[in-house]
Structures are given as C-alpha cells and as structure tokens.
Amino acid sequence: METKRSQELYEEANLYTPGGVHTSIRNVDPHLIFTKAEGAYIYDADGNKYLDYQAAFGPYILGHNHPYVNGKVIEAIQRTDLYGVGTTDLEIELARMICRNVPSAEQVLFCNSGSEATYHAIRLSRAVTGRTRLIKFQGCYHGWHDYVARNMLSKWDMIGKRDPGSAGMMDEAIDNTLICTYNDLEDVERTFKENDGQVAALIVEPIPHNIGCILPQDGFLQGLKDLCEAYGALLIFDEVITGFRHDIGGFQKVAGVTPDLTTMGKAMANGYPIAAVAGKKEYMQRFNTYPGGDVWFAGTYNGHAVGTAAAIATIDLMEREPVHEHVFRLGERMRSGIREIHARLGMKAVVAGFGSVWTTYFMDFMPQNYTDLQHNDADFYVRYRKKLLERGIYKMPMNLKRNHVGYSHTEQDIDHTLEVIESVLKEMLAE
Ligand SMILES: Cc1ncc(COP(=O)(O)O)c(C=O)c1O
16 A cells, blocks of 8 residues: 555644644554545545545544535535624524434534533533532543543553543542443442532433444433432433434434433534534523523634534435435444354454444453453454555544444445455454
8 A cells, every 4th residue: 555645744744733633533553644535435645545434533424525515515605604793594494403303402502513512511510500520431532621531541450540631631620520330320320329419410422432332231321311310410411423323313312311411513514513512491591692691602613604504404414315224224234244254254253333333342242331342352453454444444543443334335335345354354363
C-alpha cells in the first residue's frame, strides 16, 4: 500500500498543529491524509480507496457526502444562515421533527457537539435537584469536559479507581463523578445508597459503543430508571451514538425506557455539526432560553442553517425511506457472516453488535462490561484491522473500536468485506 504522499503531508501537518491532528484519538498508525469521501468509500492522498466502516465514529448513517442532505444544506445556505437573534424557520422544523420522534423529547435545544449537549444536561440536572454528584459507567464516553472525562478507556489496573482522563481537570469535578460497572444494578444501587441525597443524575450510553458494543442485559436500563426515581436523580441517556442510528426515536424507543433527559448528535445530521439536548418540558424550561429560566444556555453557532438543514434532511429521509431496515439487514448479514467464518476457522472470538453496529472481540465469551474486555486480545484486534485496511477495508485500527454500516453500503460490499475478513484471518492464524 503506497502512503508516501500521506507521509509528506503528515509531516507538514505536524509543523502547524501539535501532533498534526485535531482530535487526540485520530493519531493512529498508518497515518493517512484523507482527501475525498463518497457514499461508502473514503480516499487518501495517495489515491487509495477504502470501504469505510469507521464512519467518522458514527455520524455517517446515510453515507458520506449524501446528495440529498448536501442538496438541502446548499439550498438552505443560498437563502439563509445565522442571525444571533430570534428563531429560524429551520430550527422550528427540526425541533418539531425531534419532538415527534424521540419519546423523551417534550422540548429540545440545539448546540454544536455531543460534549456541549452532555455538559448542558448535567448542569441542568444539578440545578433541578440542587445536588452535585453524577454517576457514570466505567468505559462510557460522554465528551471531553471535566464532568465526565474520567474512567473512559482506563488502563486495566485503573478500572473503577480515580482515573481522570486529562491533566488540568478540577478535583471537584473528578471527585463528584462516581463510577459504576455497566450491567451491574447492585453496584448502582450501592452507589446511590452511599451517596443518598447527593446524586443529581446518572448518565449512560444505553449501549456503551465507545468500547465496541456491550448490550444492556434485560431490565438493566429499566432498573436504572427505577433507581433514579427511587433516589430522586435524573436519568440522562447519552444517545449521541445510538440516537437516530438504532431507531429514529433512539435506543430509548427500542428499549421502551424513557429517560428524563437525552443528548443527541452524530447520526442526527449525517456528519454535519449539530447536537441536541432534549427532555421533559418542566426541566427544559429551567434553561434561560425560557423567560425566568436560571440555567445558562448559549452558543453563537447554535441552530446554524448548515446543521439544522442537514438534520432535517437526514431525519426526513429516515422517515420516508427504509434506512433502518437496510442498515439492520446489512448489519445482521455482516455479523452472521463473520460468525460463520469464525466457526469455519475454529476461532475463539465473539461478534457483538446491534443494528448497523458491530465489532469482533477476540475472546471466548460475550463481554458484559469494561472489566470483561481485559480478555479481548488487543494485539490481535489491532493487527487484524491494519491488515484489513491494507486491503481496502477501513475499520479504525485501535482496540475496542466499533464498525458502522450505512445506507450507502450494499450487500455486495458486505460480501466483499466478508471475503477479505476470511482471507486475513486465515493468514493471521497461519502466522
Ligand atoms: C456517547 C457519546 N457522547 C458524547 C460524545 C461527545 O460528542 P462530541 O465529540 O460531538 O463532542 C461522544 C463522542 O464520541 C459520544 O460517543
């Protein structure tokens, strides 16, 4: 695989930008400079073409550079943009669509990133309850800010311990975020009891996709809701990945569990920058966008025409076309195909996934939480992905990262991927 041009450009990127990337997790080997994206494919500076399952960490549910979404964005910005005052027609239309589809969304506010959305949701929960503490789960990611940036992809010996994700974080923020084990209701109950009257909210990725795909056990999400109710805390579903990807109503619709607050982003606008926080009207009206509200909510670019038009187009397409039926069918074709390959090769591996998302863990049982993932063969996981990449299949070459199928992937793409997977695994087993 030729990567000479990528290497040259990467050296230049490093002159102007620390590490040459604009998000820490983007620094992977091989370092590629991407120049073009179309449908299910991405292209690098040396002209290599990849079938993309990374999907930019999840936004691309319809496929890259989707003509319908792009067309609606161009149409919008030829007419309108951003005012910094009042309300736009696009904001009203998008808010109506979200409230129509997402069960917990009685009202919604727009911002620009998932991190902003979780920040706002947590601050709101503190204002509503008059409490400080927050519960999150080991391995879940909710953005880069101090309230949540701890115990993400912790080193194994730091699981459940005090593990801030960054230097420079406020001790008060770190220590007021309590860490529980996913799929362990007893642990959550114990934490609530030990901090009785102090927990403002529990935030959870309904499916922790930041560590691949760990499914909630039967009754787990409902159990979280019951515990939040019993201990007077707000339940926040962080649906930044699951929202719109697993159902137009989010995973809450699939699970039949309605949280107090929901954060959304990524697949909501098929790659364009917009995010949202939504929830019960009585809580949402505490934001100071509402007269008398006392929880600050602001952002120069909130509700920009680019993001709102893209989200309207994306959700509109989901309402009119069999987007979810397609990605679920192809996701299942991929998972069952990979399982057959593992069986043929007698491999110790499990394929985890839901709908359009999947990953292969190289271990002999289905993990239920982050602790279990110590059993995954991380070295094999990354080497496997690098070999796929060399053959034109782009899955993030990093441990525990998930893959995404989009509306632009075809059955032929899946079958081709399965062929490459089988030949790569055979080669690796022979080594
Ligand atoms: C579940 C979840 N919440 C929040 C975020 C933060 O979103 P953003 O990167 O848009 O700030 C992410 C990002 O990956 C995420 O996966």
